[in-house]
Amino acid sequence: MGKGLDMKKVKVDAYVVAGITDHITPWKSCFPTAVLFGEGSTFTLANAGHLQSIINPPGLPKAYFFTGTVGKHDAESWPASAARQEGSWWPHWMGWMHERSGEQKLAPQKLGSAKHKPTVAAPGEYVHQT
Secondary structure, eight states, X not given: OOOOOOXXXXXXXXXXXXXXXXXXXXXXXXXXXXXXXXXXXXXXXXSSOTTTTTSOOTTOTTOEEEEEEOTTOOTTTHHHHOEEEESOSHHHHHHHHXXXXXXXXXXXXXXXXXXXOOOSXXXXXXXXXX
């Protein structure tokens, strides 16, 4: 809308993932995204390429990642402060999310509410529209 946005003023934790061998979005180019959200942002560097770094489920024996807060680092100095962990980054991210999530509660027994009645079964009609 014609106005700038200073991401350093956004007060939300960020978990940014990149891949060591990603040739499409090199990790050193992704690191500034975490910096935008401030020193407390978590940067995670997976030992894979572009898609493999994201689609890296638990149970892969060769998987590992480095993780840590951004702090006052740049992409060149951050690896020295990061902790190497074996396995997929997914469980680490889940723990990170649980630390920032509210109390768990049971899902509703039925869909909708008095104000918002359910209309069609999942996945909805929009998936069939062209």
